[in-house]
Amino acid sequence: MIKAIAVDVDGTITDGKRRLCPSSLEAIRESEERGIPVIIVTGNILCSTKTISILLGTSGGLVAENGGVIKSSKGKYVLGDIGKCQEAYEFLEARYPVRKVEYSEQRVSEIALERDIEVEILKESLKNFDVRLYDSGFAIHITDPSVNKGSSLIRLARDFGVERQEIMAVGDSENDLEFLEVAGLKVAVANADQELKSLADYVTKKPYGDGVKEALERFLP
Amino acid sequence: MIKAIAVDVDGTITDGKRRLCPSSLEAIRESEERGIPVIIVTGNILCSTKTISILLGTSGGLVAENGGVIKSSKGKYVLGDIGKCQEAYEFLEARYPVRKVEYSEQRVSEIALERDIEVEILKESLKNFDVRLYDSGFAIHITDPSVNKGSSLIRLARDFGVERQEIMAVGDSENDLEFLEVAGLKVAVANADQELKSLADYVTKKPYGDGVKEALERFLP
Numbered sequence: 001m002i003k004a005i006a007v008d009v010d011g012t013i014t015d016g017k018r019r020l021c022p023s024s025l026e027a028i029r030e031s032e033e034r035g036i037p038v039i040i041v042t043g044n045i046l047c048s049t050k051t052i053s054i055l056l057g058t059s060g061g062l063v064a065e066n067g068g069v070i071k072s073s074k075g076k077y078v079l080g081d082i083g084k085c086q087e088a089y090e091f092l093e094a095r096y097p098v099r100k101v102e103y104s105e106q107r108v109s110e111i112a113l114e115r116d117i118e119v120e121i122l123k124e125s126l127k128n129f130d131v132r133l134y135d136s137g138f139a140i141h142i143t144d145p146s147v148n149k150g151s152s153l154i155r156l157a158r159d160f161g162v163e164r165q166e167i168m169a170v171g172d173s174e175n176d177l178e179f180l181e182v183a184g185l186k187v188a189v190a191n192a193d194q195e196l197k198s199l200a201d202y203v204t205k206k207p208y209g210d211g212v213k214e215a216l217e218r219f220l221p
Numbered sequence: 222m223i224k225a226i227a228v229d230v231d232g233t234i235t236d237g238k239r240r241l242c243p244s245s246l247e248a249i250r251e252s253e254e255r256g257i258p259v260i261i262v263t264g265n266i267l268c269s270t271k272t273i274s275i276l277l278g279t280s281g282g283l284v285a286e287n288g289g290v291i292k293s294s295k296g297k298y299v300l301g302d303i304g305k306c307q308e309a310y311e312f313l314e315a316r317y318p319v320r321k322v323e324y325s326e327q328r329v330s331e332i333a334l335e336r337d338i339e340v341e342i343l344k345e346s347l348k349n350f351d352v353r354l355y356d357s358g359f360a361i362h363i364t365d366p367s368v369n370k371g372s373s374l375i376r377l378a379r380d381f382g383v384e385r386q387e388i389m390a391v392g393d394s395e396n397d398l399e400f401l402e403v404a405g406l407k408v409a410v411a412n413a414d415q416e417l418k419s420l421a422d423y424v425t426k427k428p429y430g431d432g433v434k435e436a437l438e439r440f441l442p
Contacts, residue, residue, distance in 0.1 A: 018275050019276065019277070025243055025246065026243060044272075045268070047268040047269060048269070048271075050269075050323075050324075051265075051268070051269040051273060052272060052276065054239050054240070055239070055273065056240070057241075103271075106268065
């Protein structure tokens with residue numbers, strides 16, 4: 001029995017240009033109206049995540065910065081250690097022309113870079129650091145490996161009294177792997193990375209927001 | 222000839238609960254696709270405003286904090302003096318149980334309060350201060366009177382090479398008065414304050430986002 005829907009933002013409820021898909025807005029609104037709260041799970045900073053939640057009208061809480069920050073019914077928690085990420089960033093900065101994304105001063109648990117350099121090069125370069133790198137397709141995230149979207153979703157759901165088996169998770173990219181792994185029902189949209197599709201219980205026929213709508217129509221009670 | 226659309230956010234493209242109306246999303250997307258850029262003009266902080274712009278897919282620039290901050294093709298400018306607002310806030314704080322809204326630490330040109338107290342009481346209390354108070358229906362804003370949504374829209378439009386006479390402005394509340402005043406075509410949505418309706422060239426039959434869609438369908442070339 002699905003009691004909550006957790007959705008990634010960029011490339012899942014939005015198109016490839018980060019624009020909200022009308023179909024996902026419609027599906028999310030309907031889910032909320034039917035009493036099934038929607039949880040936003042994203043690499044965005046908390047301020048953006050909150051704004052997205054207000055516009056969509058979601059009530060299931062927020063997982064921001066790839067799990068580094070959550071906002072549940074009980075409050076806001078910073079779970080990722082940006083210190084580890086800062087060390088790794090300084091190492092990269094001395095070697096590559098890396099650039100932080102806009103509003104980086106508001107990022108409190110991880111560091112996000114513009115996608116100027118292949119993530120594999122950066123991963124190789126940082127192999128001795130205690131960090132994990134993701135390419136979300138929109139930014140490269142240097143994160144604390146002790147938190148991810150999945151571990152933080154479990155923590156958030158606990159505050160709301162929802163079991164992870166009762167959550168449907170929908171995502172599209174590499175940084176959604178742990179996120180889908182912890183959920184009872186794992187959905188990848190048609191435009192998702194192959195690795196995520198392999199893990200999913202269901203791969204939608206349609207991409208982006210149309211895929212989100214397809215999944216909600218198929219699986220909502 | 223309308224060359225740009227400027228829209229307020231809360232209560233204009235959203236419903237009374239700040240949730241984005243699917244109709245306004247559709248209308249804004251179509252305007253952009255037809256080459257008529259949409260400008261976001263709001264009392265929200267810049268980070269939220271930017272997020273709204275990304276989700277909507279607008280390209281016309283941003284007026285945030287009721288004109289106190291703009292982001293144009295030429296960069297980001299803080300135009301309002303928060304010092305004046307801070308003085309007024311300290312005066313109020315000593316007399317009334319006022320509370321700043323969430324994310325106030327990110328507000329750089331004005332101060333926004335929860336609507337716990339009648340705005341008229343606060344206005345009377347601050348009559349000797351060089352500030353202007355607005356009740357947007359979502360928050361009470363203490364602002365620098367030398368900037369407003371209208372003056373900042375003109376400044377923004379100049380950077381984009383658009384004349385104010387070429388702009389259609391759509392709003393709903395008291396803090397949209399100067400904003401509509403400077404525009405070539407002034408539209409108030411059906412749920413707007415009476416004073417704003419009196420000033421408008423056109424009052425939509427429908428409220429909120431449906432009104433925005435109605436206006437764009439009626440007036441877009």
